[in-house]
Amino acid sequence: MNIAIVLYPRFTALDAIGPYEVLSRLPGASVAFLAAEPGPLRTDNGMLTVLAERSLQDMPQPDIVLRQADRTSTWTTSVCTGSLILAAAGLLDGKRATSHWLAIEELRRLGVEPASQRVVFDGKLVTAAGVSAGIDMALTLAARIAGDTVAQAIQLGIEYDPQPPFDAGSPLKAPAEVVELLRSLSPRVQEVEAHSPAR
Amino acid sequence: MNIAIVLYPRFTALDAIGPYEVLSRLPGASVAFLAAEPGPLRTDNGMLTVLAERSLQDMPQPDIVLRQADRTSTWTTSVCTGSLILAAAGLLDGKRATSHWLAIEELRRLGVEPASQRVVFDGKLVTAAGVSAGIDMALTLAARIAGDTVAQAIQLGIEYDPQPPFDAGSPLKAPAEVVELLRSLSPRVQEVEAHSPAR
Numbered sequence: 126m127n128i129a130i131v132l133y134p135r136f137t138a139l140d141a142i143g144p145y146e147v148l149s150r151l152p153g154a155s156v157a158f159l160a161a162e163p164g165p166l167r168t169d170n171g172m173l174t175v176l177a178e179r180s181l182q183d184m185p186q187p188d189i190v191l192r193q194a195d196r197t198s199t200w201t202t203s204v205c206t207g208s209l210i211l212a213a214a215g216l217l218d219g220k221r222a223t224s225h226w227l228a229i230e231e232l233r234r235l236g237v238e239p240a241s242q243r244v245v246f247d248g249k250l251v252t253a254a255g256v257s258a259g260i261d262m263a264l265t266l267a268a269r270i271a272g273d274t275v276a277q278a279i280q281l282g283i284e285y286d287p288q289p290p291f292d293a294g295s296p297l298k299a300p301a302e303v304v305e306l307l308r309s310l311s312p313r314v315q316e317v318e319a320h321s322p323a324r
Numbered sequence: 325m326n327i328a329i330v331l332y333p334r335f336t337a338l339d340a341i342g343p344y345e346v347l348s349r350l351p352g353a354s355v356a357f358l359a360a361e362p363g364p365l366r367t368d369n370g371m372l373t374v375l376a377e378r379s380l381q382d383m384p385q386p387d388i389v390l391r392q393a394d395r396t397s398t399w400t401t402s403v404c405t406g407s408l409i410l411a412a413a414g415l416l417d418g419k420r421a422t423s424h425w426l427a428i429e430e431l432r433r434l435g436v437e438p439a440s441q442r443v444v445f446d447g448k449l450v451t452a453a454g455v456s457a458g459i460d461m462a463l464t465l466a467a468r469i470a471g472d473t474v475a476q477a478i479q480l481g482i483e484y485d486p487q488p489p490f491d492a493g494s495p496l497k498a499p500a501e502v503v504e505l506l507r508s509l510s511p512r513v514q515e516v517e518a519h520s521p522a523r
Binding site for chain 2 (some may be wrong): 142146155156157170172175205206225274276277278280284290293299
């Protein structure tokens with residue numbers, strides 16, 4: 126199985142690395158990191174540089190790349206606000222999808238029905254909520270691809286027995302002042318608002 | 325707060341990226357990725373390349389670097405088998421620590437009392453269990469450093485509301501055949517056995 130993960134400048138590292146760490150452990154899997162141009166890409170905070178080894182050759186528009194890749198892909202997936210890119214490419218038209226909780230209403234503006242779930246399967250389109258949700262998405266996908274035993278072996282291999290010190294990972298569970306703090310300060314929201322792709 | 329994450333050839337990406345994604349969100353935090361030599365480093369499976377931007381200058385032996393860094397650090401931490409490196413450097417002498425469940429007995433051989441917990445604090449030495457445990461360790465550390473509200477805001481920002489599709493992330497919970505499969509196949513165990521540092 127060939128797995129392509131599309132990176133772009135100022136991506137969030139865990140969005141990509143969570144699914145990579147799970148899916149690269151599938152038997153026979155090969156993961157390639159792609160970008161518009163091959164070379165170093167800095168993450169959102171500028172503190173980490175990852176190399177994209179291959180380019181999206183001859184396909185300068187990400188949405189066109191995505192449409193083309195989606196035509197032959199077995200699965201097309203996203204983590205976090207990656208679903209906004211899939212939506213802008215039209216791949217989520219008429220489908221249910223999720224995104225980072227701060228960006229979920231943006232999906233509606235792109236004509237997609239938002240689903241406030243951590244992982245949403247709609248046919249071969251699979252979307253995950255914010256950042257760390259990519260790990261859960263990838264494990265669910267690993268089970269569909271290779272069966273429960275393989276997925277459980279991957280989970281045990283990365284010792285994914287989560288024990289967060291707080292139960293504050295969703296806006297429904299976090300203290301109200303924490304939710305408000307994130308809403309008021311999030312550069313992500315401002316970015317999404319500033320750079321939301323026109324349809 | 326200056327945070328240094330030491331990379332080495334064939335590191336496991338999520339070991340480093342989980343804590344980075346949490347700790348880089350601490351107010352005023354700066355994260356630097358270091359290695360023996362600056363430049364590209366491939367992960368364990370060869371599928372991902374990350375750039376180490378700074379070197380462990382004039383300090384060719386990781387254990388010496390660690391001893392020196394530990395002298396002035398506020399916290400010294402590890403994820404997964406990183407605790408074997410701390411142990412080999414003598415930093416865990418007489419302390420309780422954890423590691424990947426497949427490597428935990430190796431700690432004992434290095435004179436360290438293994439603790440089968442996901443995150444172990446012993447003074448300023450903080451060790452985490454395998455791979456994904458680094459996220460829980462970093463959130464716990466974030467709360468100690470910046471308070472519960474900041475840690476909860478980070479958790480909500482990365483939407484860390486884990487919902488793995490299976491409860492198989494620890495050898496105590498996974499089906500016995502999955503545990504055996506991992507024990508028999510794990511290259512990590514073989515690697516640890518082949519390359520365990522001499523004391």
